[in-house]
Amino acid sequence: MNHLMNRFLCQLLQGLILNNLGISRRLNESLLSAKVKISIVVIGLILVSACSTVPTQPVESLNNTQHQQWLNSITHWQFQGRIAIKTPDEKLSAYINWSQKADSSHIVLTNLIGSTLLEMTSDNGFTTLEFDGKSYMDTDPERLLRRITGWDIPVKMLPQLVKGYIPDNEFSYQLSAQGLPSLVKQKRENGWQIHYDSFQQVDKVWLPDNLKLSHNPNNIKIRISKWILS
Numbered sequence: 001m002n003h004l005m006n007r008f009l010c011q012l013l014q015g016l017i018l019n020n021l022g023i024s025r026r027l028n029e030s031l032l033s034a035k036v037k038i039s040i041v042v043i044g045l046i047l048v049s050a051c052s053t054v055p056t057q058p059v060e061s062l063n064n065t066q067h068q069q070w071l072n073s074i075t076h077w078q079f080q081g082r083i084a085i086k087t088p089d090e091k092l093s094a095y096i097n098w099s100q101k102a103d104s105s106h107i108v109l110t111n112l113i114g115s116t117l118l119e120m121t122s123d124n125g126f127t128t129l130e131f132d133g134k135s136y137m138d139t140d141p142e143r144l145l146r147r148i149t150g151w152d153i154p155v156k157m158l159p160q161l162v163k164g165y166i167p168d169n170e171f172s173y174q175l176s177a178q179g180l181p182s183l184v185k186q187k188r189e190n191g192w193q194i195h196y197d198s199f200q201q202v203d204k205v206w207l208p209d210n211l212k213l214s215h216n217p218n219n220i221k222i223r224i225s226k227w228i229l230s
Contacts, residue, residue, distance in 0.1 A: 058199075058206055062179035070205055071165040074229060075102045079162070081209075081224035083109065085151055088217050092117075096222070100159050107155070120145070120155075152218045154192055161194055162222065164208045180206060190216060202227040 083096040094109040094117055104123040110116055119130040120141065127141040131148055138144035141155045157167065164181050166173050174183040184194040197210040207227050213220040 058178045058180070058201070061177065062206065064175055064179045067179065067206070068165060071160075071163045074163060074205070076100065076230045077163070078228040078230075079224045080226045081222060083223075084219075084221040085153070086219040087151065089150065094118075098162075105155075105159060118149070122155075152215060153220060154213070154215075157192070161213075162208065162211070162224075164196060164199070164206070200224075200227065203229050205229070 078097070078099045080097050081095070083094055085092045085094075094111060097108045097110075099106045105121070107118075107120045108116060109118040116130075121128045122141050125139055127138055127144050129136045129138075129144050129148055136144060136148050138147075142153065145151055145153055145155060154161070160167055161184065166181060166184055170186060172185050172187060173181050176182045180199055181194075181196050183196070186192045192213055192215045195212045195214075196208050197212070198208070199206045200209040201207075207224075209224040209227075211222050213222075
């Protein structure tokens, strides 16, 4: 209800602003200085932009236990976005498309022109990696990825962590005022740390859309533009 009311008020405000701008254009130049007209335009654009901003946090605090149960029940999903990988020897930025069906995953990285940089498929305990025109296979996806590309990426944990789900006992965590994870730390020495910067609401569930994973000296940033739940 609050969201609908805010939307209505924003639309009303935008209409009033645009109407006033139309009136101001019809006023005599001697009655309205150039500075005043510029000020009206600037204020109007700021307010219109603010009203169109998509919320990145829930208005009210969530029940974290219930929210985690919802996340754990989501086993079939897909996201699209961008990934940035930084290691001591390399920096890479690419588009990412990740599809997950229970324990089976399909990950594709592409460049700006759509060419495939990497494709990795995990199913039935085996992982196949297509990279640089060659195909590789292993029973451990992280070991395979590290051996072929040199990247240290926690792909076995990511299907849970990328949703904002916190695996039991392995991690400590901090919650935001809204009840969403803000920082998750792997308990082992020099373990992974995950910072959640913002979220988006998808089918009534709050899912991350901007997160950073760090494991000295490696850093991974994932910005998700679209979630698909099935």
